[in-house]
Amino acid sequence: MLIPRAATASSPATSLDWIDQSIAIYLILPILLFCLWFIPLATAILLVLTSFASWQALRGPSTGSTGLNTKFILSVFALSLGWTAVAGVGHFFYSNSDWLTRDAVLHDLSVSGWPPTYLLADASHLILRAPVGYFLPSAAVGYLFGPDAANFAIYLWTVLGWWLFLLAACRLFDTLRERILCLLVLTLFGGMDLLGHAWAYREIAVPGQHIEWWMPSIQYSANTTLLFWVPNHALPAWLGIVLILRHWQQPSLARITPLLATAVPLWSPLAAIGLFPFFLFGLAWRRDRKILFSPWSCFAFIPIALLTMKYLGMDAAEVPHGWMAEMWGTWDLFAYRYVLFCLLEFGFLALILARITHFNRPMQIAVATLCLLPFYYLGIGNDLAMRASVPALCVLALATIRPLAQQQGRTLWHGLLVVTLLVGGLSAAQEPERAFIEPAWKPLGKTIPASVRREHPEAGSLFPAHYFAHEDSTILMALMRQPKALDVSKEKPY
Structure with missing residues (x-):
């Protein structure tokens, strides 16, 4: 059982x-940098309020003990580097x-004024509207020391x-055996995509083949896929759920929830959606509401939180959305694909866990x-499924550790758990295999539109709706700085 045993580990959860x-x-630093996107007076006010609120959230009772020895901490750091x-x-x-796109976002944030804006042929402007939290600290380094430094x-x-995530996850367990299993499982946790790929294409995947899209228009990504493709979405989801x-x-959760x-959301609004139900049930609302809504922390975050929401919501209606059954044509086809997808991606694992461990509230959620x-x-x-699923999948991954470490009372169900995780691990191994098959390449040093032109030459627009928005006349634009726009009309994609 993952909870509440974590509260009795060597590092008190209180x-x-x-x-x-x-x-x-780590999570709040990009917000402090985001404050620099505004006019000087607004920047000063936002920095003071956000810094003060962060200090209030973190200054309470603390302990220096994590339950992890220095050798283990340094070993995990070395593994994280590799x-x-x-x-x-x-x-x-x-x-x-x-x-290609991640490098372009980092490039534009590094070489332009904040917020990056783009000059169109009709003399109008677009603003970069994307979850930029992951990129901002490195972009600040790139602005000061150049693109190579940003990379x-x-x-x-x-x-x-990744190091902080692994340490925080290992800290939920008490023994070295459990912690080593935690490192292995979290590194190679995934659904049984090999079986899904074989069902969809009637073939066995070749080494290094990307197999996550075996079900049309929906994916629950393995941890390797998340780290190798979208660390900008995965890291806040992983770090948030282990906290x-x-x-x-x-009460400590109520203290840090406003932060x-x-x-x-500035890292990944979809990760925030995936974390929401865990916050909803993880907080002791009646007992800790005064801590949660403290005027010294919660309310001081409100100005930057509202501006962040307004920024991320610009032209949001332009992003494609709708019911999956309508995309697939009929409810009968949806039902068939839905059941198969759920069984292979998490269903069999959840059924096994229900037999061998206490199916507690986090697992139910x-x-x-x-x-x-x-x-x-x-x-x-369909980024909603790919990104909002990350916290829930992490919970199921962590729930396997103690049953795996169990040395007495093992049953056939424990064997089935090992088999399920092995199939998922082999599926996830497709990603690192590609790293040793394909050659490395260097960042192109191009803007986002040029990268879109190179990656998707058939694209009707070089300014996809999930990355760009039109400037408007709201209070947000009135408070934001107006740097010189990037003229990308003559930029070559190669």
């Missing part, structure tokens, strides 16, 4: 240790095609996030969330 505080600072490099972050190994900075920034689980129903609710997400799509690639 207080914040240095790992908790580091995660909170695995993040293999993931393609920093371009030391092969980087997946999504990094290395985003590698180190990702290493730091919630560790501080479940504790997390402010920070996570995880399964309910994963069952509901396929009904509605949002985004060109």
Whole structure:
């Protein structure tokens, strides 16, 4: 059982240790940089309020003990350095095609004034409207020291996030055996996509083949897929859920909730959606409401939180959305695909866990969330399912650790758990295999429109709706700075 045993581990869940505080600072730092997007007076006010609120959230009772020894902490850091490099972050190994866009976002944030704006042929402007939290610290380094520094900075920034996630997750368990299993499971956790691919294409996947899209228009990504393709969405989801689980129903969760609710959306609004039900049930609302709604922390976050929401919501209606059954044509076809998808991605695992461990509230929320997400799509690639599922999948991954570590009373169900995780691990291994098959390549140093032209030459627009919005006359634009716009009309994609 994952909760409440975590509350009795060597690092008390009623207080914040240095790992908790580091995660909170890691997540809130981009918000502090986002304050610089506004006119000087607004920037000063927002920085003071947000810094003060963050200090209030983190200054309470704390403990220096994490229950993890120095050797273990340094070993996990070394593993994080290597695995993040293999993931393609920093371009030391092969980087997946999504990094064309990630590099372009980092480039535009590094070379232009904040907020980046783009000059169109008709003399109108578009503004970069995207969850930029992951990129901002590295972009600040790139602005000061150049594009190469930004590329290395985003590698180190990702290493730091993955390292903190692994440490925070391992801290939920008491024994070295459990913690080593935790590292293995979280690194290679995924659904049984090999079986799904074989069903969809009547073939066995070749090494390095991307197999996550075996079901049309819906994907629950393996942890390798998330780190190798979308660390910008995965890291806030992973870091947020381990904090919630560790501080479940504790006053400490109420203390840090305003900070997390402010920070996570700028990283990934869809990750925030996936975290919401866990916050909803993880907080002791009646007992801790005064802590949660403290005027010194909660209310001081409101100005930047509202501006962030307004920024992320600009032209949001232009993003494709609708019911999945309508996309697939009929409810009968939807029902068939839905059941098969759920069984292979998480259903068999959840059924096994229900037999061998206490199916507690976080696990119930995880399964309910994963069952509901396929009904509605949002985004060109249905980003809602891919990103909002991350916290729930992480809960199920963590729930396997103690049954795996159990040495007495093992049953056939424990064997089935091992088999299910092995199939999922082999599926997830397709991603690192590609890193050793394909050659590495360097960032192109191009803007987002040029990268779109190169990656999708058939695209009707170089300014996709999920990355750009039209400037409007709202208070948001009145408060934002107006830097010189980037003229991308003559930029070549190569």
